[in-house]
Amino acid sequence: MFLGVDGGGTKTAFCLIDDDGAIVASARTASIYYLMSGIDIVEPVLARGVAEVCASARIEPADITYSFFGIPCYGEVLADVPKLDALPQAVLGTDRYRCGNDMICGWAGSLGAADGINVVAGTGSIAYGENGDRKSRAGGWGEIFGDEGSAHWVAIRGLNAFSKMGDGRLPRGPLADVLRARLDLTDDLEIVDVVLNRWQGDRAKIAALSTAVSEAADAGDTASADILREAGRELAAMVHAEARVLGFDSPPPIPVSWSGGMFTSPLLLDSFRQSLDGRYDLREPLFPPDHGAALYAARLANGPRP
Ligand SMILES: Nc1ncnc2c1ncn2[C@@H]1O[C@H](COP(=O)(O)OP(=O)(O)OP(=O)(O)O)[C@@H](O)[C@H]1O
Structure with a gap:
């Protein structure tokens, strides 16, 4: 075994x-x-x-x-x-x-450990690919200045939009109510106490708020929908970079797949697919x-x- x-x-x-x-x-x-x-x-x-x-x-x-x-x-x-x-x-x-x-786990599962590129977007994000003897990664620089398109990245942008809705820099949308209900807030500003003080910036707890961004987008929140679409574009940018580094620039089309919880967002997955411009052999994850x-x-x- x-x-x-x-x-x-x-x-x-x-x-x-x-x-x-x-x-x-x-x-x-x-x-x-x-x-x-x-x-x-x-x-x-x-x-x-x-x-x-x-x-x-x-x-x-x-x-x-x-x-x-x-x-x-x-x-x-x-x-x-x-x-x-x-x-x-x-x-x-x-x-x-x-x-x-x-x-490597996401790559081996999605593509059956065959040549190609896999993008992971869970709590963090990273792309990994192999082409014969060549191996390469893109993204995955951590939640402080990287991990574009990940749950943490989406959640941070959602929290930022919430703050702007709170003081009038953005029109108040469904995200405000979704986050207030999720975190049981009596006042918008209390979110500072929850995220920075009680959670101490905990990576996984913050990342879990990405589902609130999805929920708000489903309820018609335009700021949240924009965040998820941008996440898809960022993840596609990792694929383009990997394809260049791995020397995959001639036909047949390069196999590309994905893994991780963020891809269960249809908005993100659609944006990811569109941003790949039909240049790749996009495969549903195998395992x-x-x-x-x-x-x-x-x-x-x-x-x-x-
Ligand atoms: N539909 C969704 N919309 C937004 N976020 C989602 C959705 N589904 C799952 N997530 C987020 O995906 C994350 C979990 O994904 P996954 O299980 O792939 O992560 P992980 O394997 O623990 O992390 P990683 O592989 O990055 O180390 C959670 O933070 C969750 O909030």
Whole structure:
């Protein structure tokens, strides 16, 4: 059996597949996005998920042929890489595994680990592509000055529009009522207390407000609809950049796919599709990222090591 682990900004998903690629067991635990919370949070979360998925498949961790651990931010803080690489050994009791960035899970799932480009837009956002031996990423520079088109990016823009509606710089639209109801506010300005004081700018809690932006857009809020359309354009810009870097500029059309919760917004997905200008072979995602991680583990075990 092969284990795939997809670490996201809101959760970590575990997927165990058999030799035929069929799912045998899956599990979900808390996020291992460790940049703010510290690397010590990672091992217990992985241990819980591996124990759960193995219990449900009635196997021991050491029975797993090969595993892939997709970890958010992997490779971005170079000093952490050896520490992260060592963690699964204690959890699995074997060295038959590989760690990498979680962007690989989305790519491997959406495109079946075949050449092409995948864009992830969940809590954060990033594009990853492979063309033969070439590998490249675009976006994914973090929520403070990057992660365009992600839930966090959309939520921050929604909060900004709310502030402008609050003091009259934007006409008051449905977003104001949606956010007031969601956060149980008695006064617009109380949102500062919630986001900055009570939440302390928590990344996942802020990102969750992207669904309020979608809800407001569905209710006719033009500012919210504009934010979601702009998100789609930003994500398409990552694809154009990847295509150039990967040297994919001649026919046949480059396979492109997507993964992550933000693509469940039809406004965002339509804008993404339109901004790709019909220049790519746009493919519906084949499998979710955790299943992709398990397929990648099988590929690492059987095929050439990337
Ligand atoms: N229809 C929607 N409209 C707006 N936002 C949405 C919608 N559906 C999901 N989201 C947002 O998507 C995010 C969750 O997506 P996903 O499960 O892909 O994230 P993740 O895997 O935890 O994060 P990441 O892969 O970026 O580390 C949440 O922040 C949620 O608010």
